Each structure stands twice: as C-alpha cells, then as structure tokens.
Amino acid sequence: xxxxxxxxxxxxxxxxxxxxxxxxxxxxxxxxxxxxxxxxxxxxxxxxxxxxxxxxxxxxxxxxxxxxxxxxxxxxxxxxxxxxxxxxxxxxxxxxxxxxxxxxxxxxxxxxxxxxxxxxxxxxxxxxxxxxxxxxxxxxxxxxxxxxxxxxxxxxxxxxxxxxxxxxxxxxxxxxxxxxxxxxxxxxxxxxxxxxxxxxxxxxxxxxxxxxxxxxxxxxxxxxxxxxxxxxxxxxxxxxxxxxxxxxxxxxxxxxxxxxxxxxxxxxxxxxxxxxxxxxxxxxxxxxxxxxxxxxxxxxxxxxxxxxxxxxxxxxxxxxxxxxxxxxxxxxxxxxxxxxxxxxxxxxxxxxxxxxxxxxxxxxxxxxxxxxxxxxxxxxxxxxxxxxxxxxxxxxxxxxxxxxxxxxxxxxxxxxxxxxxxxxxx
Amino acid sequence: xxxxxxxxxxxxxxxxxxxxxxxxxxxxxxxxxxxxxxxxxxxxxxxxxxxxxxxxxxxxxxxxxxxxxxxxxxxxxxxxxxxxxxxxxxxxxxxxxxxxxxxxxxxxxxxxxxxxxxxxxxxxxxxxxxxxxxxxxxxxxxxxxxxxxxxxxxxxxxxxxxxxxxxxxxxxxxxxxxxxxxxxxxxxxxxxxxxxxxxxxxxxxxxxxxxxxxxxxxxxxxxxxxxxxxxxxxxxxxxxxxxxxxxxxxxxxxxxxxxxxxxxxxxxxxxxxxxxxxxxxxxxxxxxxxxxxxxxxxxxxxxxxxxxxxxxxxxxxxxxxx
Numbered sequence: 001x002x003x004x005x006x007x008x009x010x011x012x013x014x015x016x017x018x019x020x021x022x023x024x025x026x027x028x029x030x031x032x033x034x035x036x037x038x039x040x041x042x043x044x045x046x047x048x049x050x051x052x053x054x055x056x057x058x059x060x061x062x063x064x065x066x067x068x069x070x071x072x073x074x075x076x077x078x079x080x081x082x083x084x085x086x087x088x089x090x091x092x093x094x095x096x097x098x099x100x101x102x103x104x105x106x107x108x109x110x111x112x113x114x115x116x117x118x119x120x121x122x123x124x125x126x127x128x129x130x131x132x133x134x135x136x137x138x139x140x141x142x143x144x145x146x147x148x149x150x151x152x153x154x155x156x157x158x159x160x161x162x163x164x165x166x167x168x169x170x171x172x173x174x175x176x177x178x179x180x181x182x183x184x185x186x187x188x189x190x191x192x193x194x195x196x197x198x199x200x201x202x203x204x205x206x207x208x209x210x211x212x213x214x215x216x217x218x219x220x221x222x223x224x225x226x227x228x229x230x231x232x233x234x235x236x237x238x239x240x241x242x243x244x245x246x247x248x249x250x251x252x253x254x255x256x257x258x259x260x261x262x263x264x265x266x267x268x269x270x271x272x273x274x275x276x277x278x279x280x281x282x283x284x285x286x287x288x289x290x291x292x293x294x295x296x297x298x299x300x301x302x303x304x305x306x307x308x309x310x311x312x313x314x315x316x317x318x319x320x321x322x323x324x325x326x327x328x329x330x331x332x333x334x335x336x337x338x339x340x341x342x343x344x345x346x347x348x349x350x351x352x353x354x355x356x357x358x359x360x361x362x363x364x365x366x367x368x369x370x371x372x373x374x375x376x377x378x379x380x381x382x383x384x385x386x387x388x389x390x391x392x393x394x395x396x397x398x399x400x401x402x403x404x405x406x407x408x409x410x411x412x413x414x415x416x417x418x419x420x421x422x423x424x425x426x
Numbered sequence: 427x428x429x430x431x432x433x434x435x436x437x438x439x440x441x442x443x444x445x446x447x448x449x450x451x452x453x454x455x456x457x458x459x460x461x462x463x464x465x466x467x468x469x470x471x472x473x474x475x476x477x478x479x480x481x482x483x484x485x486x487x488x489x490x491x492x493x494x495x496x497x498x499x500x501x502x503x504x505x506x507x508x509x510x511x512x513x514x515x516x517x518x519x520x521x522x523x524x525x526x527x528x529x530x531x532x533x534x535x536x537x538x539x540x541x542x543x544x545x546x547x548x549x550x551x552x553x554x555x556x557x558x559x560x561x562x563x564x565x566x567x568x569x570x571x572x573x574x575x576x577x578x579x580x581x582x583x584x585x586x587x588x589x590x591x592x593x594x595x596x597x598x599x600x601x602x603x604x605x606x607x608x609x610x611x612x613x614x615x616x617x618x619x620x621x622x623x624x625x626x627x628x629x630x631x632x633x634x635x636x637x638x639x640x641x642x643x644x645x646x647x648x649x650x651x652x653x654x655x656x657x658x659x660x661x662x663x664x665x666x667x668x669x670x671x672x673x674x675x676x677x678x679x680x681x682x683x684x685x686x687x688x689x690x691x692x693x694x695x696x697x698x699x700x701x702x703x704x705x706x707x708x709x710x711x712x713x714x715x716x717x718x719x720x721x722x723x724x725x726x727x728x729x730x731x732x733x734x735x736x737x738x739x740x741x742x743x744x745x746x747x748x
Contacts, residue, residue: 067694
C-alpha cells in the first residue's frame with residue numbers, strides 16, 4: 001500500500017511539475033550531516049522526518065565517521081571546497097572557532113529563544129559576535145557502574161580514583177574466580193584521538209592539574225598533579241583495564257560494558273538509554289555517578305562535550321536550513337530526545353521537567369556536573385587547537401602504552417606546545 | 427632488438443630505400459603520436475598537474491581554510507633554523523618515525539608476500555582436480571576493497587570479542603587475549619599480517635603467469651638426468667622466472683611504500699604504525715597545513731623514487747623481457 005501510494009504521489013508530483021513548467025519549486029531537499037554514535041542517526045532521522053512532514057520538504061541524512069577527529073577532517077575538506085552538498089552540519093563543541101568562517105549567522109532566526117539555552121553554550125557558539133551554531137545537546141563524561149555487582153560485593157560507587165581502582169580490582173578478581181574470565185574492572189576511551197584528550201583532561205583536572213593550557217594561553221600541563229593523574233591511569237592498563245582500550249573509542253568501550261564484561265565505564269550520557277534498552281544484557285543493572293575525584297583534595301571533573309547545529313554558508317536553501325535547525329533545537333524536540341535517547345538538553349527548564357527526570361533520573365542528580373563541566377582549551381588555542389590536542393593525546397598515549405614515563409612525556413609536551421604557540425602567544 | 431634493427435637499417439645498401447623508409451617511418455611516428463596524445467594529456471591532467479601543484483605548495487605557507495592566500499617561503503617547510511632550533515619536516519622526529527615505520531613495513535611485507543606468493547604459485551601450477559576453482563578462490567582477498575578487509579580484520583582482531591583471539595585461545599596458543607591493534611609491540615605486526623593476507627594472491631598470480639611460460643624441455647632433461655626437484659627449482663625454475671619476479675616485487679614495493687588505507691583504518695593516527703602517507707595526510711587535513719603536508723608528500727615521492735632507482739640499479743631489473 002505504502003509503495004503504491006508513494007508511486008501515485010510521485011506520478012502526480014511529476015505531472016504537477018510538468019504542468020507548472022518552469023514555475024517555482026516549493027518543496028526543497030535539504031541535506032543534514034548527523035553523527036551515528038549509538039542511536040544518534042535514528043533520532044536525527046525521526047526528528048528531521050517530523051520537520052519534513054510539517055513543512056512539506058525533504059531531508060536527506062548523511063552519516064559521518066564516528067570518530068570526532070575524522071569527522072572534522074571530512075567537514076574541513078567539504079567546507080574548504082565550498083561544497084553546497086550539505087546544508088546543516090552537526091559540529092562539536094570545540095569546532096565553532098575553527099569552522100566559523102563557513103557558517104551562517106543564526107542570530108536573526110534565534111534571537112527570541114537564545115535566552116532559554118545555557119548561556120555558556122551560546123557563548124561558546126558565538127564567534128566575533130556571530131551566532132554560528134545552535135546548541136543541540138551537551139555532553140559531559142560520567143561514570144557508569146554495575147549496580148548489581150557493587151551490591152553483590154558490598155561496594156559503594158567510588159569517590160576517588162583510588163576507590164575506583166580498588167573496587168574494580170576486587171570485583172574483577174572475584175568475578176573471574178567465579179567463572180567469568182572475560183571480566184574487566186574499568187573501560188574508557190584510550191585510542192589516540194580527541195576522545196583521549198577528553199578522558200585525560202578529566203584525570204588531570206580532577207587532580208587539580210589544570211586544563212593543559214590556561215585561559216591566558218599559558219601552558220600549564222607540566223606539573224606534579226598532572227603527572228600523578230596520568231601515572232594513575234597508566235597503572236590501570238592490564239590490571240583493571242584491557243590493553244585493547246588503547247584502541248577503543250566510545251562504541252568499543254560500550255560494547256564491552258553493555259555485554260556485561262566490565263564493572264565501570266567512562267562514557268557520555270548517550271550510553272544510558274542503550275544500556276537500559278531492551279536488547280541490553282545489563283538492563284536495569286546500571287547506575288550512573290559523577291566521575292571520581294583525584295585524591296581527597298581533588299575534585300570531580302567532567303569534560304564538556306556537546307554538539308551544535310550550523311548552517312553552511314554555501315547552502316542553496318539557507319532560510320529552510322535555518323528553520324530546520326531551529327526546529328531540531330526547539331524545546332519539544334530536545335525533550336523527545338532527552339526522554340527517549342538520554343541526550344542532555346541545552347535548555348535549562350527541561351532539567352526540571354518531570355517526564356524527562358523520570359526517564360533519565362541522573363539528569364537531576366548530576367545537574368551540577370553538567371553545568372560545571374571542564375571545557376577543553378579550544379577558545380584560547382584557536383585554530384591550533386586540533387594540533388595541540390593531537391600533541392596532548394599522543395603524549396598521554398605514549399605513557400599509557402608504556403613507551404614513555406609520565407614526567408618525561410609531559411615535559412616534552414610542554415616544549416612542543418611552547419614551540420607551536422611561540423611561547424604561549426597562540 | 428631495437429638497436430639491432432637500427433644497425434641493419436644503417437647498413438642498408440639500397441640508396442632508394444632510406445627515403446622510402448623514412449616516409450613510412452614518418453607516417454608511423456605520426457600515427458604513434460596521434461594514438462599517444464590523448465593518453466599523455468590524460469596523464470598530465472590526473473598525475474602531472476597534481477604532482478606539480480603539490481611540489482609548488484610545499485614551498486608555500488598554504489592553509490586548507492584559505493588556499494588562495496599562500497605565500498612563497500622557500501625551503502622553510504623542509505628545514506629552517508630559527509632561534510637556536512631546527513624546524514621543518516626534516517627536523518621532525520615524527521616524520522623520521524614514519525619513514526622508519528614505512529620502510530620496515532615495506533621490506534617485511536613484500537618479502538613475506540614474495541615467498542608465500544611463490545609457494546602458492548608453485549602449488550597452483552601443478553595439475554590437480556578442481557585447479558581452476560582454487561585459482562579463482564585464491565584471488566578473493568585481492569578482490570575485496572582494502573577498506574572493507576581492513577575493517578573486517580579490525581573486528582576479527584578486537585581484543586575482547588574478536589574471533590582471532592578466540593581461536594588462538596581455544597587452540598591453547600595464547601593464555602590471555604592479545605590487543606592486536608592497540609599494543610605498541612603488536613600493532614605493526616597486525617598491519618603486516620593483514621597486508622600479507624591481502625596481497626599474496628597478487629604476487630601468486632604474477633608468478634603463476636611466469637611459471638606457465640617456462641619451456642618444458644629443461645624439466646624433461648632434468649628428469650632424465652635424475653636431478654632432485656629442489657635442485658631443479660633453484661637451478662632452473664628460479665633463474666627462469668627471475669625477471670618476472672623482480673618486476674612483480676617492484677610493483678608491490680611501490681604500493682607498499684605509499685601504504686595508507688590499511689593502516690589508517692586499523693590503527694588510525696597511532697604513532698606506532700604511522701606511515702609517511704598517514705603523516706602527510708594528518709598535516710594536510712587534520713592540521714590544515716597544506717604547505718607543510720605538501721612538503722611531506724614531496725619527500726614521500728622522492729623516497730619512493732629513490733627506493734625504485736636503488737632497486738633497479740642493484741637488482742639489475744630489465745623491463746624489455748631479456
């Protein structure tokens with residue numbers, strides 16, 4: 001029936017087009033690039049379909065690589081060539097500075113609703129007074145744990161990294177002795193890519209070791225706390241963390257955790273609705289808390305992530321594309337995504353919405369974690385951010401894989417960042 | 427052959443002949459140029475122009491976000507001395523790490539592929555029932571696109587749920603799962619393994635073609651004299667297929683030196699396996715330094731050229747079949 005109808009519809013559309021001759025075309029086809037991590041693509045599809053139905057246009061989805069590093073490379077190639085093939089881009093929280101030149105100023109479309117969004121997100125997306133992207137969802141690193149295993153072994157969610165190390169080791173050994181020799185204590189993202197920068201920044205910041213480069217552009221990474229933080233993480237490899245983590249991104253870590261083979265996992269909030277989904281082996285056994293502190297006087301630090309929607313300057317349907325962006329970032333759509341997909345809204349009032357809190361309880365409990373998340377130094381390093389981040393994750397990766405000592409590696413990193421920024425002037 | 431003909435032509439006694447011949451030759455040369463021109467234009471467009479453009483960019487400070495603003499800066503991308511420190515590709519330890527990785531990868535993988543390809547070709551050259559089926563089946567790894575086979579092997583080598591670890595563990599060869607693509611000691615081995623799996627069929631095919639053209643009389647003579655088959659292989663078969671083998675090796679060497687897709691899919695930008703191409707791409711695209719990346723690409727081009735020249739000189743490879 002459906003096919004039949006669409007054939008008829010197509011036929012009548014063709015007829016209409018033929019009758020109108022060279023008349024104006026009302027329905028346009030837009031292309032949006034969406035991420036495909038977890039359920040992202042599905043939610044993007046249902047969201048854009050709703051808009052397409054409402055406005056009578058068509059939206060094509062373009063799926064992009066899961067690794068943020070590769071996705072940025074793809075965008076840079078597309079945009080540098082001035083290609084109008086993609087109208088709406090989903091961009092990372094650290095990219096507005098790098099890509100601003102290629103995007104449309106959304107201020108005229110958004111001026112009535114900006115005040116509803118987190119001020120920090122709007123500020124992050126404003127480059128030289130132009131609002132280059134609308135915040136879509138925010139992300140912050142959180143700790144997932146197996147409620148059932150912690151209860152079984154009489155442990156509490158860890159407060160410090162030392163707690164985590166001990167608890168993970170204890171449960172891992174007990175579970176292995178009980179027959180599950182695939183069990184690991186803690187999985188996270190350790191591949192040499194942007195995700196490792198987020199993970200490592202969380203360790204360093206939780207030990208009060210700064211944020212690699214401070215607000216003024218001074219390189220702060222070579223300090224004893226940062227060394228201690230990276231050393232702690234390196235100590236996990238092969239004890240509570242499989243060596244394979246050195247090549248894991250978000251989805252590999254989730255694969256291990258969700259199949260029931262890890263006690264703890266560091267990931268973004270999206271993993272919640274998947275871990276609690278009908279096909280999950282650990283449905284109903286998952287808890288979420290803030291990431292541990294770095295020692296007694298440390299603090300809990302979550303890396304700030306999140307994705308924005310921007311309209312390409314090279315788009316042939318800028319008005320429509322902006323309308324699509326405003327629809328997708330509207331409270332109704334963000335609420336739907338929060339309830340069904342656990343995507344953190346960028347609209348403050350949704351964190352008090354009872355339906356949202358019922359579906360994702362930790363949105364309320366971890367509200368402070370989300371609002372006080374640690375941003376990566378992308379503003380101060382500007383167009384050099386990608387290169388600086390690359391140096392950082394390589395330095396950390398070398399320590400994790402045992403090819404370098406933490407103090408030597410961070411010392412070297414300080415040198416190369418100084419060279420890159422010509423003495424912190426960026 | 428060509429020189430022999432020329433000598434003959436010079437010695438030709440008939441005074442009328444040269445004029446006639448040159449007319450014929452001229453029309454032949456014309457025809458040759460006519461047929462060659464489209465090919466040359468195409469080559470200049472798809473190979474020559476990008477190459478020259480890359481070399482030009484390597485002398486500028488071009489940036490991917492705005493290519494038109496590139497300024498000429500001489501050799502600074504290659505090597506420059508500034509405030510007591512050396513800058514440029516040639517002063518970058520990561521570049522030399524990439525060169526070393528690439529050379530290691532090329533030598534080991536091409537050697538393994540040649541030896542294994544030779545073995546496979548010898549087997550396929552023997553006659554046995556179902557031979558044509560096996561010959562077709564052997565080609566499958568070569569026919570799969572590299573990205574697909576790299577992704578496939580990536581999953582098979584996954585440390586937690588990969589089938590490779592599962593098989594090795596159930597055979598009792600390893601006691602705990604190996605992190606194939608993540609461990610710094612294993613990553614390059616894993617890449618070489620997949621490359622050998624993928625390109626051995628190519629070597630086998632080229633060697634098989636050479637084996638099938640061998641004259642049978644040498645072998646009959648050897649059989650009559652009762653020579654041991656191993657001796658026959660080293661004294662007869664190997665010298666006879668050597669020219670074809672050397673050409674096959676150079677094809678593979680050229681391919682291996684500019685390896686990119688396999689490494690990038692399996693281990694991304696990891697330092698342990700970074701090849702020269704991966705390094706150049708990272709500079710060009712991830713860091714947007716088109717000038718610096720082009721310098722790396724140009725050096726890659728020169729390195730490949732140097733390797734080929736060395737190989738042809740010392741291997742005494744001839745392409746005319748003698």
